[in-house]
Amino acid sequence: MSSGFGLVVRFELRDREAAAGFDALVARTLPGIKEHEAGTLAYVVHSVPDEPDVRVFYELYADRAAFEAHERQPHTVTFLAERERYLSAVQVTFLEVEAGKGPRIA
Numbered sequence: 001m002s003s004g005f006g007l008v009v010r011f012e013l014r015d016r017e018a019a020a021g022f023d024a025l026v027a028r029t030l031p032g033i034k035e036h037e038a039g040t041l042a043y044v045v046h047s048v049p050d051e052p053d054v055r056v057f058y059e060l061y062a063d064r065a066a067f068e069a070h071e072r073q074p075h076t077v078t079f080l081a082e083r084e085r086y087l088s089a090v091q092v093t094f095l096e097v098e099a100g101k102g103p104r105i106a
Contacts, residue, residue: 004041004060004061004062004063004096004097004102005060005061005062005063005064005066005067005094005095005096005097006042006058006059006060006061006094006095006096006097007057007058007059007067007092007093007094007095008056008057008058008059008092008093008095009056009057009059009090009091009092009093010054010055010056010089010090010091011054011055011056011057011083011086011087011089011090012053012054012087012088012089012090013053013054013055013086013087013088014053014086014087014088015053016052016053018053018085018086018087018088019052019053019055019086021085021086022055022083022086022087023055025079025082025083025086026045026055026079028075029075029076029078029079030043030045031075032073032074032075032076033070033073033075033076036073036075037066037069037070037073039061039062039063039065039066039067039069039070040059040060040061040062040066040070041060041061041062041102042058042059042060042102043057043058043059043060044057044058044059045057046058060097060102
């Protein structure tokens with residue numbers, strides 16, 4: 001087993017207006033992740049072509065400690081608090097890296 005800790009998060013947004021607000025919140029959050037989180041190896045936001053009110057995040061961290069550090073960052077705390085106004089549902093799937101190609105994956 002390789003090192004790494006990941007998750008996939010599916011966000012279902014209330015409507016198009018909520019999707020626009022959520023996208024703006026994400027845009028405000030990403031610079032903090034890029035600038036202050038060395039242990040965050042990938043943080044990718046996806047839209048779903050046939051579901052305009054859905055966003056899917058793929059997140060990969062060096063380890064569980066890096067994920068926990070991410071959760072404590074001020075930009076993440078703000079994101080977690082503010083996202084609720086836009087959501088109708090959220091589904092989180094935690095992952096452990098087994099094999100593949102990517103940063104720090106053997």
